[in-house]
Amino acid sequence: MDNPKIGEIVGEPMLITVTKEHHVALARHIARVFCENTGLAHGVTFRVATCVSELATNLYFHTTGGGIITLAAVKRGDRNGVRMIAEDTGPGIADVDLAMEDGFSTKGGLGGGLPGVRRMTDEFEIASEVGVGTRVVAIVWRREEDAGRRFRTETAQI
Numbered sequence: 001m002d003n004p005k006i007g008e009i010v011g012e013p014m015l016i017t018v019t020k021e022h023h024v025a026l027a028r029h030i031a032r033v034f035c036e037n038t039g040l041a042h043g044v045t046f047r048v049a050t051c052v053s054e055l056a057t058n059l060y061f062h063t064t065g066g067g068i069i070t071l072a073a074v075k076r077g078d079r080n081g082v083r084m085i086a087e088d089t090g091p092g093i094a095d096v097d098l099a100m101e102d103g104f105s106t107k108g109g110l111g112g113g114l115p116g117v118r119r120m121t122d123e124f125e126i127a128s129e130v131g132v133g134t135r136v137v138a139i140v141w142r143r144e145e146d147a148g149r150r151f152r153t154e155t156a157q158i
């Protein structure tokens with residue numbers, strides 16, 4: 001697929017179903033392994049795993065039937081990164097701007113999940129409709145400061 005907005009998807013996307021509480025930890029782990037296998041540096045991996053954990057938590061706590069997270073390695077020009085999509089089929093968010101504010105939570109949470117994901121990612125989009133569902137698309141691009149910062153396991157193999 002070649003979408004000028006995203007760039008090019010490299011390899012096979014990874015789908016993670018989130019319907020149970022323990023799927024949150026599983027989703028974070030899968031995200032980490034996915035990034036490692038894609039050869040991305042520690043900084044990208046950490047940001048993606050943390051965001052996936054927040055998005056999966058929202059799928060578990062705020063939806064009726066859970067949802068799906070799709071990870072894809074993406075390339076735009078000479079930049080590499082990871083795109084994550086979290087989607088569900090309800091109940092939707094009545095006021096998305098409010099939900100994006102730090103400290104807003106309808107479930108007594110910290111209200112830091114969505115704004116945190118926006119801050120930790122380089123591109124972020126959220127669309128939601130009450131009674132229909134919610135879709136969050138975010139991309140983390142490899143940054144200059146990531147260069148050379150690889151996993152200890154990889155370093156140990158050198």
Ligand SMILES: Nc1ncnc2c1ncn2[C@@H]1O[C@H](COP(=O)(O)OP(=O)(O)OP(=O)(O)O)[C@@H](O)[C@H]1O
Nearest residue numbers: 058062092099105106107109110111112113114134
């Ligand atoms: N997938 C979703 N479906 C429906 N509502 C959602 C979804 N994700 C988030 N929300 C709504 O947006 C609010 C803000 O989400 P956010 O992740 O920022 O905070 P939180 O989940 O309440 O708390 P925290 O993430 O800090 O534990 C939620 O309280 C909830 O009302």
Ligand SMILES: [Mg+2]
Nearest residue numbers: 057058113114
């Ligand atoms: Mg949350």
